[in-house]
Amino acid sequence: MTPFFKRYKLALFLAFKSIIKGNHWTLALIIAVMAFSFVNLIFTSSIISGVMATLDQQMIDTMFANIVLSPEENEYYIEKVDELLPKLEQLDGVAAVSAHLNSTAFIEYRWKEKLSQADRGKSGTWSVIGIDPNNEINVTSIHEHLVEGQYLDNNDRDQVLLGVEVAGGSRSQTPDFLNLGGVHAGDKVRLTFENGIMREYTVKGIFCAREMQRADHLAFITRKEMASVFNRQVFYDRATQILVRTADGRGEGSIIPAIKGTGFKGEVRGWDEYAGAQHAVIGTFGVIGSVIGAVGLIVATIVMFIIIYINVLNKKRQIGILRAVGIPRDAIVGSYLIQALSFAGAGIVLGFCLINFVVHPVLAAFPIDLPIGPLNLKVEMGRMVISAFALLIASLMAGLVPAVTVMRENITRTIWGV
Amino acid sequence: MIHTSNLHKTYGHGSGAVHALKGVELQIETGEFVAVMGRSGSGKSTLLRILGLLDEPTQGDIYVDGINIARLPERKKAKFRLNKFGFVFQEHSLVSELTVLENVYLPAICSSHNNEYIEYARELLEVVGLTDRLQHYPGEISGGEQQRVAIARSIVNKPKILFADEPTASLDEESSHIVLDLFSRLNRDMGQTIIMVTHEPEDRKYVDRVIYLRNGAVDLGGAPLSPDLLN
Numbered sequence: 001m002t003p004f005f006k007r008y009k010l011a012l013f014l015a016f017k018s019i020i021k022g023n024h025w026t027l028a029l030i031i032a033v034m035a036f037s038f039v040n041l042i043f044t045s046s047i048i049s050g051v052m053a054t055l056d057q058q059m060i061d062t063m064f065a066n067i068v069l070s071p072e073e074n075e076y077y078i079e080k081v082d083e084l085l086p087k088l089e090q091l092d093g094v095a096a097v098s099a100h101l102n103s104t105a106f107i108e109y110r111w112k113e114k115l116s117q118a119d120r121g122k123s124g125t126w127s128v129i130g131i132d133p134n135n136e137i138n139v140t141s142i143h144e145h146l147v148e149g150q151y152l153d154n155n156d157r158d159q160v161l162l163g164v165e166v167a168g169g170s171r172s173q174t175p176d177f178l179n180l181g182g183v184h185a186g187d188k189v190r191l192t193f194e195n196g197i198m199r200e201y202t203v204k205g206i207f208c209a210r211e212m213q214r215a216d217h218l219a220f221i222t223r224k225e226m227a228s229v230f231n232r233q234v235f236y237d238r239a240t241q242i243l244v245r246t247a248d249g250r251g252e253g254s255i256i257p258a259i260k261g262t263g264f265k266g267e268v269r270g271w272d273e274y275a276g277a278q279h280a281v282i283g284t285f286g287v288i289g290s291v292i293g294a295v296g297l298i299v300a301t302i303v304m305f306i307i308i309y310i311n312v313l314n315k316k317r318q319i320g321i322l323r324a325v326g327i328p329r330d331a332i333v334g335s336y337l338i339q340a341l342s343f344a345g346a347g348i349v350l351g352f353c354l355i356n357f358v359v360h361p362v363l364a365a366f367p368i369d370l371p372i373g374p375l376n377l378k379v380e381m382g383r384m385v386i387s388a389f390a391l392l393i394a395s396l397m398a399g400l401v402p403a404v405t406v407m408r409e410n411i412t413r414t415i416w417g418v
Numbered sequence: 419m420i421h422t423s424n425l426h427k428t429y430g431h432g433s434g435a436v437h438a439l440k441g442v443e444l445q446i447e448t449g450e451f452v453a454v455m456g457r458s459g460s461g462k463s464t465l466l467r468i469l470g471l472l473d474e475p476t477q478g479d480i481y482v483d484g485i486n487i488a489r490l491p492e493r494k495k496a497k498f499r500l501n502k503f504g505f506v507f508q509e510h511s512l513v514s515e516l517t518v519l520e521n522v523y524l525p526a527i528c529s530s531h532n533n534e535y536i537e538y539a540r541e542l543l544e545v546v547g548l549t550d551r552l553q554h555y556p557g558e559i560s561g562g563e564q565q566r567v568a569i570a571r572s573i574v575n576k577p578k579i580l581f582a583d584e585p586t587a588s589l590d591e592e593s594s595h596i597v598l599d600l601f602s603r604l605n606r607d608m609g610q611t612i613i614m615v616t617h618e619p620e621d622r623k624y625v626d627r628v629i630y631l632r633n634g635a636v637d638l639g640g641a642p643l644s645p646d647l648l649n
Contacts, residue, residue, distance in 0.1 A: 017515045411473065
């Protein structure tokens, strides 16, 4: 056995005995501090990852599905939709498709109560999307978020579905002057489209997808109705966008080339290409999370340093005696490093168990109800590995510094204090 | 075998400086059992710690078998302490988390080439009369027994010189006799060189020679202890 391994064996022996024979309450406290430091490092980033995952899923479920087909550059519409949709549905990995015919409209509520032409009353301009409801329910989840009334049918002509931020009322997050001020299912609203056509509709339902930025600010009518607004003869076979829902587990990356392979001339993009601004905002939270994580790591390091320093100080005389009888310096320092790493390792394992077997299941069963929707933790293994590694490095430093400091003292001062 | 040359030790600086050793010159031969005696503050413990490489002299040299150990780097000093020296302190010098047996073989883990040190540690504990205490922890045995464990530990690496700093100071009379008898046996039967600091006059009967220190200098040393002095 080489001298190095002899010293390593001795360090291991001293560390093991110190841990086994040390005060068990102190040991439990140290490991608990390490575990909660680890949980703290993971929890903040997992919350932010959870918010990102929730917002991403909301965009997929309510706005874009997985893939969005748009017209060619310089074109406003996708033509021959009725031919294209069956082709898309037959592609491997495609679960469902739905065509959208989009417009904007000036929407008024209680317009008869207006005092004059200049009185805006309860009105505003919002995007209105023409959908095929039977297809749409397989592509987006708006139909699952009705808070009043019913979803549209394919043959509805004078019915409109309003987002809660259009309808207003107590469920709305926006102030009353930015919405219709409290429309309910069954009420009448008047829509004036961008081509000047004005029609009255009955509110068939109100939905609250909790996608406050965009989805809840939309209104839906049937695509047939939208085509009739523009010119049924021309628009019955046109769409502004086609949304494609992929089968479970199929990534967009493998299906986009297949869609292009059908001869479709327009643009084909994954949903995430539409999420740039949102991702920038969330990325900011990510940076804040990293800063919080760094502060947490510093606090954990200081706590570990204090605990290990007190531990070393308590054993200062013993360290002096070990040095006096000739135990090599690196075996003594090594024993404290091994102890520090053991504390951190045990803390990380306990923290890992707390996150995966307590915090995560509890939050999955009782999600935090945020305005954007139910929030789950999204625990990323990569983040866990990085945090564990950071904690181990921090504990190594916290163990090394006090041990080396004591080792530099004169032996007689260490033992007798003189 | 061991001799010092103009050994000085000063604590502090300027007008507050304390001169603990003032040019100590001594020589101790292999196999001698030497007592270092003197009044409190005469520099006995300081001399022992410096000879044992636990502290550094302010000036002077210490030769062991011709090697000036006072000039060795710290790593080599540690190796010297491990392989060539043994120490018995006044009190509480055992590692509380280790059993009696583990305490004894601890210094041998690094210096031995195989695992026979455990068996040798058992033998030493038999020599000091503690075979029934092998798996006890220091807190579970008496002060006298702790000192006997410390003596066993001090010789586990078969050192050239054994240093003992008032090893009986915290013991009762019976335990003191057991410990001093043990030193005598080690010296007589195994030829162990022992340098022991003590201020108990009756301890003189156990040793070959006494080195007296007065105000940091050797007052009487090197001469065999005469029957007159013993009386």
